[in-house]
Amino acid sequence: MPSFITSYLDKNIHVTPGQYGSPFWALVYILVVFGGVSLAVVCMNWLERKILAHMQIRLGPMRVGPHGLLQPIADAIKLILKEDIIPEGADRFVFWIAPMIILLAVFSVYTVVPFGPTHAITDMNIGILFMLGVSSLGVLGIVMAGWASNSHYPLIGALRSSAQMVSYEVAMGLAVISAVVMTSLNAEGTGTLSMIGIVQAQYAQHVWFIFKFFPLGLIAFFIFAVAMVAETNRAPFDLPEAESELTAGFHTEYSGLRWSLFMLGEYAAMIAVSSIAITLWLGGWMRPFPNLLSGPTWDLAFSFFPALTFFALAGMTFYSTMRMPRHSYFRVQTIGLGAFGAVFAVIGLILLLPGVNGRVQDIYWFIFKIAVFMYLYIWYRGTFPRYRFDQLMKVGWKILLPMGIGVLMLTGIVALRTELWDFMHEALRRLVHV
Amino acid sequence: MAPITTIHYLVVAAALFVLGVIGVLTRRNVVIVLMSVELILNAVNLNLVAFSRIWGLHGQVFAIFVITDAAAEAAVGLGILIAFFRNKETVNVDEIDLLKW
């Protein structure tokens, strides 16, 4: 094999392909990550509909494939085949490019998301700044979509949406900074903005930042968790898309493929902000208790989790297969469900292979944490009513922002308590001896 | 091709600066005039950052100050624009050349 492929596979390299400077492997990672995110969005689509349906005592999609498993594919085909309508009087170019900008902004974020110490496309030393900056570009796409539609509801939706995103970004940034301050509590005293560096700082300090300086880390995480729901325009902050008020907000006039791009962008953004939260506060790719329960025995024990998850999924699927009605009408569906179970089981078996199971650890825990966040998103949607716009702004500016400033100041004070103490001691001493 | 040196960046900055000046001097729409001012400020920023490659990091720090300044300028400028627009229903510079209205 040519050297530009093999050189990165050297055992001594512990950096991401972007840092190592291997365009080939960077491209491979880009394709894998982007494909994976798109696949995750498709799965999310099905899961959201099913979970929400079960919360609301419905069944959700049941017709296309066993338990509606093929519904996302059917939807995708429908959306691609649908006519792409551009309304009269719309600014065609801006209308056409707006969803692309949203997608571009969201997917750019994934260039620095660390799925593992080496499993990232690249690592920048301004990683978190880059993530915040690029994800804020999504506002542009929304504003453009709302303006280009040449219609009232999209325009109001876009104005609301951009106002909401801009105001929650402030609180979000303050929460992020307080986590960055925590990374500086090492021997050198210098923090880092790099995504991988932040996770490594948590490993070095033997604590997830959500538990650091309890309850400061928790409060910062809470601020971020609220702000990120608002950033992604999801319930209960889904005013820009409030059905009962603005029909569908900024994408009212969109249809077909372009509309599906908006949906793809929204779900990908949910995953992106969740991965920021995980990296900053929940230990990134680390498994639970990497320091406390360390050693080869524990490593081995935890290495079975990925396979066990897939076996559990396979078991659930097989159980449902058993419960399918025994009727010739359902034969294809039953076989299909069984096949799904078999696929899960085979993936589980592959994950048990000694070469594989060590390598997927980091990725597994990261995705597991993302899945928890995704479930929370669906849960919020099933539970909460929607805020009114002025209340939303009140929450952003009058509650989250002061909280963020307070947490940041307290974190700084606690982080520098010894220096502060020395300084005040010295000052007092001088004052007394003047 | 020749390696990229500081002077290349300076030429780009000068081109952007000239474009900004042309925009400020010729356009009637206040919004576009303000955007041209942003263009000028960015040209200056590029200059500062390019020089920071050879004279030390001070240029980058100064560029950050310029960005802060631009934010303040945009906020006040657009505020004035909205006040004008509400009273005169125009966004043309040559129609709002009086000190009172």
Place this chain on the structure above:
Amino acid sequence: MTDSTSSVSHLDLDESKKTFLDANELILNMGPQHPATHGVLRVILRLDGEKVLGLECVIGYLHRGVEKIAEHRTYTMFNPYVDRMDYVAAVSNGLGYCEAVEKLLNIEAPPRADYIRVILTELNRLASHQLWLGTHALDIGAMTPLFYTFRDREEILKIFERYCGARLTTHAFRIGGCQYETYEGFEKDVKKFVAFVAPKIDEYEELLTTNRIWVERTKNVGTISAKDCIAYGVTGPVLRASGVKWDIRKAQPYAAYGKFDFEVPTGQNGDTYDRYLVRMAEMRQSLRIIQQAIDGIPEGPIMAKVSKVMKPPVGEIYHSIEAPKGELGYFIVSDGSTQPYRVRVRPPSFVNLQALDLMCRGQLVADVIAVIGTLDIVLGEVDR
């Protein structure tokens, strides 16, 4: 409030072409095709930014001329038409009409029929309130209560279906009593339902009553004082939430209501939250009434002696009942023939909708939706 679209012109719809900043006012047309106007209500909003300066309702998109139809039908033939007015509470509509004609004919329904009427009407009040709760919560953004309430409303509709064969437009009562004797197991079904639905009401309250977002969205929204309520003729839960203890079931008992022990829940502030609480309490009171009625239901005939051809004496009559949405009145003028000379319906939704303008002034656009939801209007009844 106006029936005709001609008076809209003074709002000068050309202004809507201006941008937000040109004028201090923006005209926004909400409906008739809008997901939150509960049918085909068109509301023309005059806005200052997002603040409502005033609004005008344009109605009549669902007008079917029910009152005119009555003049060409016999008293019996007109009975099913009233079900189509407030199709959510069809049983109440039928009860009001039947009792009005009975009053005109000077006959009385037998006690067993009265009890059956009370049970079915209260069940229907529950169904109407459940539908209101679900759609109101959906308007405010909570998706889930809708499905919970529809699950429980289904049980009521099942009882209706078993009783008279129809689920929505039931045509359950006849002039002079009820056409059908209760089916076998009716009492068991109703008792089972009462036991089933009581904890479900707690479940709805658990989802919403103390939910911070729900409270913020509804407290001090669409406030209306008792004085204004009375001035506008607003009735039903909206009036009671403003603190006026007025319930026709208590004030002028009809059917068998005089025999039951129940309370009239009232609020203090007259805001959306109080209306919500009042309706929730009313659902519990309805259960109490149903329980008492099913325990004390007497044996006996279900139909009074009514001649096949009804010819009421010349005269006029006004009879009103407490429908789920407020006072539902029928004014019938008889010229001594088999057909009424004139029937006029006083629909609670129509009268309550008048107060929309007053309740929305100074509020935000999002509140208009909450207020339309809390008024609990049914456009079939508003337009008739």
Place this chain on the structure above:
Amino acid sequence: MEPVATTFFFYLLSGLAILSGVLVITRKNPVHSALALILTLLCLAGLYLMLYAPFVAGVQIILYVGGIMVLFLFVIMLVNLERSQKEKQFNQQWVPGILAAVALGALFVTIYIKGDALFVRPEMRFPEAENTQQVGQMLYSNYMFPFEIASLLLLVAIIGAVVMAKKRI
């Protein structure tokens, strides 16, 4: 790690920046102008990255593109008049204006040619990985006073913008 294809990216980014700069000052529709300006700003952020100034590039994206330009778009949407697009776009002194600007450009070029000894100087190498730390270090030591002044300026700007734009206070 050594940068890849520096020359190519320099010409790509600077070409795009100048092209969209031309679009900014020539478009009739201010929204199109704003979008072109956003493209210019993003290209400049790319150039900052090539100049080993990642922090400035990040600030450029967050503040300029995510903040200032959204403000611009907001205001354009509020004051966008169909009428103004049909009017004359350039004012009466456009010929002297362009001449003056071109003269300014000529001045720049002359200075660059005459004084190239000033600008062609060996590049200092700063470790890229510590750029953020170094900028932060400077902001809070050498430039502490300007930093505070800047925050005061922002406060004044906030109050000023509110006073200007609010209908009734």
